[in-house]
Amino acid sequence: MKPIDLRSDTLTQPTPAMRKAMANAEVGDDVFEEDPTLKKLETLAAKKTGKESALFVPSGTMGNLVSVLSHCQRGDEILLGDRSHIFLHEVGGIAALGGVHSRIIPNNPDGTLPLPLLENSIRQSDIHYPPTRLICLENTHNFCQGSPLSPEFMDSVRVLATKYGLKIHLDGARIFNAAVALDIEVETLTRQADSVMFCLSKGLSAPVGSLICSSRQFIQRARKFRKMVGGGMRQAGHLAAAGLVALENLVQRLKDDHLNAKTLAEQLALIKGIELDQTKIKTNIIFFKLNHPQIDGDTFINLLEAKSIKILMTDPGVFRAVLHRDVSREQTETVAQTIQSILTL
């Protein structure tokens, strides 16, 4: 039996329409900037985020790295949340490869950053200090229950950034989930950022790829850094073709994933041994804690695997389930029932 795999929305398989578009894509050499399909995708991405220009990169991690490299010099400091993907899950690339210093600020549970603390963390000019250059935000905020950040929060950070001459980079790996959850245009969430990275290979189901969107000048710099880190691609239009299908046809269906997440969260919250605040579930990501006298985290994962269900343990006793296109409404019910039966053994 094919497992119900809730470990991530990165697991989504390309749709039949994507496979067809990929096979038939008109392509060229993108290092020579001659791939028509890739150019079409970059133009569409720039339009959707309200930016002048865009650059296709193989992954979200490379997108964030290249963006930070394009904003910062070695020795610069950036401000970012302690639960942010860039800080937690990108192998410290910005420090290792860019010499960029991270100043972390505890995220609020909804993924925002406390504004007074953010402001206090901006360095004064002093011989002892690295210069603060950039604020990084994440929307939706993966490790804060997939929370969408509001345009109002983005506006407040913009005010601060402008006051102190800082730039804003937005890790918008799941920015389309945020826009769909808030029922607003993506542009409303990206206009305050100087650069934004979003992913095609998560809930949008494309097999590969992310985009960096920003000003023409920034994208020129980013193109050079992408080449430096080995991300210059050749007939990448085959990949871009799937991305076009994603942006044109698969955005609105993210609502189904959000609805499934809400339903699953409601059911899980009723199960004894599970700690979950279902009111916090706004998109496709659910985090919950296990609090059971006999079953520890590893045992729980193994019992679920034995029933062909996969979820991630992100910390001891803390689990993440991500809803996506390859998990149906019926399967979410199976998941809830299975967890209930495991925990009432």
Ligand code: TLP
């Ligand atoms: N996140 C992955 C894991 O790395 C945790 C996942 O399964 O959620 N920004 C955010 C907010 C992300 O969630 C991710 C991937 C990335 C960047 C990096 O994207 P990729 O995996 O394409 O490098």
